[in-house]
Amino acid sequence: MNIVQQTEEKLKEEIAQSVLKAELATEDQLPSIVLEQPKEKAHGDYATNIAMQLAKIAKKAPRQIAEDIIAQFDRSKASIKDIEIAGPGFINFFMDNQYLTNLIPTILEEGENYGSSQVGNGEKIQVEFVSANPTGDLHLGHARGASVGDALCNVLAKAGYDVQREYYINDAGNQIANLATSVQARYMQALGKDWPMPEDGYHGQDIINLGKQLAEEHQDSLEDKPEEERLAFFRQYGLKYELEKLEKDLADFRVTFDHWFSETSLYEDGKIQPALDTLKDKGYIYDEDGATWFRSTDFGDDKDRVLIKNDGTYTYLTPDIAYHKNKLDRGFETLINIWGADHHGYIPRMKAAIQALGYESDTLEVEIIQMVNLFQNGERVKMSKRTGKAVTLRELMEEVGIDAMRYFFVMRSSDSHLDFDMDLAKSESNENPVYYVQYAHARICTMLKQAEEKGFTDEGYNGALLTSEKEEDLLKKLGEFTQVVEEAAVKRMPHRITQYIFDLASNLHSFYNAEKVLDADDEERTKARIALMRAVKTTIANGMQLIGVSAPEKM
RNA sequence: GUCCUAGUAGCUCAGCUGGAUAGAGCAACAGCCUUCUAAGCUGUAGGUCGCAGGUUCGAAUCCUGCCUGGGACGCCA
Helix, strand or coil: CCHHHHHHHHHHHHHHHHHHHCCCCCCCCCCCCCEECCCCHHHCCEEECHHHHHHHHHCCCHHHHHHHHHHHCCHHHHCEEEEEEECCCEEEEEECHHHHHHHHHHHHHHHHHCCCCCCCCCCEEEEECCCCCCCCCCEHHHHHHHHHHHHHHHHHHHCCCEEEEEEEECCCCHHHHHHHHHHHHHHHHHCCCCCCCCCCCCCCHHHHHHHHHHHHHHCCCCCCCCHHHHHHHHHHHHHHHHHHHHHHHHHHCCCCCCEEEEHHHHHHCCCHHHHHHHHHHCCCEEEECCEEEECHHHHCCCCCEEEECCCCCECCHHHHHHHHHHHHHCCCCEEEEEEEHHHHHHHHHHHHHHHHCCCCHHHEEEEEECCEEEEECCEECCCECCCCECCEHHHHHHHHCHHHHHHHHHHCCCCCCEEEEHHHHHCCCCCCHHHHHHHHHHHHHHHHHHHHHCCCCCCCCCHHHCCCHHHHHHHHHHHHHHHHHHHHHHCCCCHHHHHHHHHHHHHHHHHHHHCCCCCCCCHHHHHHHHHHHHHHHHHHHHHHHHHCCCCCCCC
16 A cells, blocks of 8 residues: 555544544444545635535534534544545645655655556466457457456456456357368469469468468368368468467467467367356256256346257357356456457357356446447448458558557446557557657656766655645555555556546646756756656556556656 | 437547536647657637526536437237
8 A cells, every 4th residue: 555545544443433532423334434626726625525415314414514523533543634625515625735745755766667566366367368269360440459468467467366368269150160271262263273262261361371371381182081181271371370360360479378268179188068068057958949958047148048959059158158167167256258249149148157166146247348449540440350351450460560559458447449540559649548648758858868877876865845736636546556556456457548648648748837847957856857757657557557558758 | 199218529438426617539720759659748729517597605417397319118038
């Protein structure tokens, strides 16, 4: 807990004590104390609505209750400068913000660990994300999922969760058979044969390239092999090629996984039948119309689901249940799946499965990533998965850069649609929020570099000299970081981080324009400000690290 | 038709556990570079929070209904 959190706790505790001393409520009746930061500075640094909440219990007017509380309040307990009653009964606290300067040594000491906490309490949590089929290039939606997933994992880890990042490879089933026939068609075409693409084939450029590559390596030697053997080869070759490409694309996008889990391994390791048996033993399975069904309606799904089709093969759901059982068997307390919007209808049946396996519904959390619409030259870029005409992650990385993508994709809450404006993301102008934040960091680096050149240091600085309004604003913002990370983790909202670093950058720019840091005429103030700048630099960099955006030294 | 999700400034979006006069950015308008990076800063203007009810001291936030956009509703994955 940093100094800000400690102070807030003390303040809450003192409020609670005052209520009890004033005999406005008993300990049992006491609601949890809500401390908020008013938007208006005139309303103080903190405010509480406790008097309004107690109106019913104490049977008094809120303003009178507030008076009673203040009469009992020991303001020496929590750096209070002034207290006032306002509006319908708010109690506003004005702090002696000098205590905030204690943040600076804390931040400088903790360095890249500043912002860490233990709210996660070591909870074992697994985040499965991207998990795109190995049948084509990653596109925009995957890029958003990758950005959000990676940022969420970073945030969770910083908040004290024990996080594992996993990618589920759909390397069994129809889509891989289609991959094999698609590769075959492209190979034959590369040899100059008139070979049609299969009905459900993958039309991406990557498969075309793969076909050419195979034609060069093997000439026409594959052509003569028996079809079964040939397809097995294309399947295995295509899978390897696609997986390596996926991993490379993601790594270049600064997203890596702890574990790549193969669907096929579920079959090879015999994990499917035990999962089915578990459901069967618990009585959630029945046969009808020649198929085997899961009674998911027992858990609120709107219809039961087929597990084994009447042709004897599994539906997609069946290995997925086995997969989730496997995750739970590995000891994860919480599973987070990050899915594209088109899968959201799938949530009830998966949650039903989790419950049927004997776990709480909340054990599985599904974060839905809404669609991304790409805009270029003011127009929406149409995309079609069928024809393979889609902008790929790779292309976008090359065209707009990783930093802008990572920032843009995490910038919005993931349950709302995102309009990705390529021109904006590419523009090196004040319209682009990524540069705004990076510029703040670079500015500080420049100042620190010049400080060094001019012989200024922050050695023996006196934090008490940081008293201007802009300095206080910066200090207050710095103190919020840990809580922002905690909240982003607990609420699974990594976009809070982008908001925070944008605000912090804004405070920095504002300070920069109002005050001069390196001032030969005031060495003591310069020292204090250098220390402050170092603390801001550290905090901005830590925030950017969480969302996978680089913090440049100069721009 | 059923379910999910969204609807907030001209545009793109925030808005915490229900709190005070609903906030940013962009665009618009008016200013600020002999001084550490103007990729910046300061100010002005801009709103029936989709609509209608309800819950209460108090609603953008919670509940119900309706309207609109997107998505999902398969023995596909």
